[in-house]
Amino acid sequence: MHVRPAKFFDENGRRLDGRLPDEMRPVEMKVGVLRNADGSALVSYGKTKVLAAVYGPREPSQRYTVLPDRASLFVRYHMAPFSTEERKSPVPTRRETEISKVLREALEPVVITDLFPRTAIEVYIEVLQSDGGTRTASATAASLALADAGIPMRGLVAGVAVGKVDNVVVLDINEPEDNFGEADMPVVAAPDLGLITLFQLNGVMTAEDVQRGLDMALKAISEVVEKEKQTLRSSVEEVEVE
Amino acid sequence: MSYTPYRVPVLSKIRSRNLISLYKKGIRSDQRDFMTPRNISVQLGVIDKADGSAWVRLGNTQVLVGIKLEVGTPYRDTPNEGVLQVNSELAPVASPTFEPGPPDENAIELSRVIDRSLRDPKAVDLGSLIIRPGERAWVLWIDVYVLDYDGNYFDASMLGVLAALMNTKVPDYEETESGEIIIDRTKGSPLKLNRRVVLVTSAKIGDIILIDPNLDEELLADSRMVLAFDEQGTVVGMQKTGLGGYTRDELMKIIDMSRKVSQVYFKLLDQALQNAGSQQR
């Protein structure tokens, strides 16, 4: 949508897609969708759809990149050309480079890398469809893919993007809210560790807004991590034979 | 510049030997015979934002194809036609040996084979994609994403492209007085196809020809032949890929075998599309 919506809330305070300010979009998750990858996950937050795949730990082809005392994490966030409203060239952009970095920094603290010195753990994220909050949905998908691959982790992570539209702090922004709102605040956290590992602000917010938004985000993130656990549990239990 | 691949999965000698002794008995490791392709399943309309999309599984090989139509300018030598662009990615998610980066020679070859197989027989009615002759036309972007590689991304990709094309709607548009074009993606009409095309790949292992090779079979093969057919059985494209060589008689035999398989592919695809049901856009 290139046109700013006339308003973001209706008379009942509901957003463009009918949600209340503190409501998330429906979240769907599936693990083990790819056979070759050591771990994989397909996650959607409403229309935002992300595929994550993990290879490793393994010795990387470029030996000079290894660290003597722990595994290196390689994270690549990339958007498919058909993922956006207007076709996007597959050539990596500066935005994708920055997001790859903040995602790596969101995941690395929870991966127990010192178990595997001189190896690489590669996380590939492909955004298949973009409708706001792609980096936070990517963090959730990456967390599932890492667990599916059996990479030892201190805890699972999940993400959600908080925004501010028409002066109201809202949870899990979609694309129009992201493009035309006053702020976009992505958050990624590990609830079992009580740690926030990705935190950015693009826009303008008061300190109260930040606090309210963060509390909303952390509550939602706990729910998403619970859903990750359920998904992982049922991926194993599906094979149960009596 | 092209150089011999250095990052290729290793097929153990024991497995090669076991496979070859199976072939001598006329069977393959997945219990298929030499002429039978793997099972196909399709999901249509997987990407809402795309004008057409399909997720195809050919055995364990998975390909996602997204189609987007954008307004652009027609080529000067074809002022009355829309523009066809094919781009493929062998995504690093698909195999432990695919590296991130710009499309390598394999991805480029895949793109160009698909492109020729659609362009030469005029599979897509590009004339129906003209907006203002010589000035404005639809650009049909076909983006092929190989997501899981268990051999034969050629056939799988083409089936994905075909399914996605069949799922594509050309958006309605309005031209303002100032000549601006306003697109309405909520409305549209099905993309016009003149013909349907499939690719049929066979691998040559010694003098055995195997249709729709899986990864082990590709690794074992001396060479592969990729043939494009329309529904009438006309050959609309050919590509020998990989090392090795063929005798003239082998090629004639392969063309004949592959033509028969192309009919099977069209049937399997239609069945898979029926099972999928078409998704409302």
Place this chain on the structure above:
Amino acid sequence: MSQEEKASKKVLVLPGDKIEGLKQQSIYVFDYNGEKRAAVLGLVNFREEGTDFVPLKGFYFPSEGDIVIGLVMSHAAANWFLDINSPYQAVLSVQDFFGVKQGGQVPEDPFTYLKIGDYVKAKIVAFDRVRSPMLTVQDKGLGRITEGTVVTVRPVKVPRIIGKKGSMIETIKKVSGCDLFVAVNGRVHITCQNDVLEEIVAEAINIIEEQSHTSGLTNRIKEFIEEERKVRGI
């Protein structure tokens, strides 16, 4: 179901979940604020004798003395490099393969004796955080594998393929008449009188891998092999 299985209670845990009463150390369990927590998806068995943790996902971590089956991926200078189904590639030196220490001689073209794609049964002689795992074939029964079939499974499934006190592997051997060696790195070497039997056993092993945490598996595998033998007339 044995007495033991009846008495134990199994709980599925996820990364970050607490594990109460766990005594053993494991790379799949970490300490957090004095608690023990799971680092991978796994099963916690609450038994009378104590609680243990069985990872359902994990790796093969080379350990000195382990017998492994490696796949030769490449060679350079005086070494072969092998995939041992682990995050780490292993190294086998030309000197060791030809038993130089024991008085052997390295021939002019050493790499024709062991090629890319060959499987080797070898022992880990050294591995630490600084070096790649080093292998030796200078011991009884070790060396290039020349016959049979090799199947690769996830290393965490190896205990299930062996079974309690070897019950699973002995069952397979008896019902198929084949010889089996299960290497700790998840590779299984199967030698039978003919290759159809080897295929059947290979399939049985894949079934064990997929259904490893279910009960009654040993019996089902026995029935599977018997049935397949009948169907295929072997």
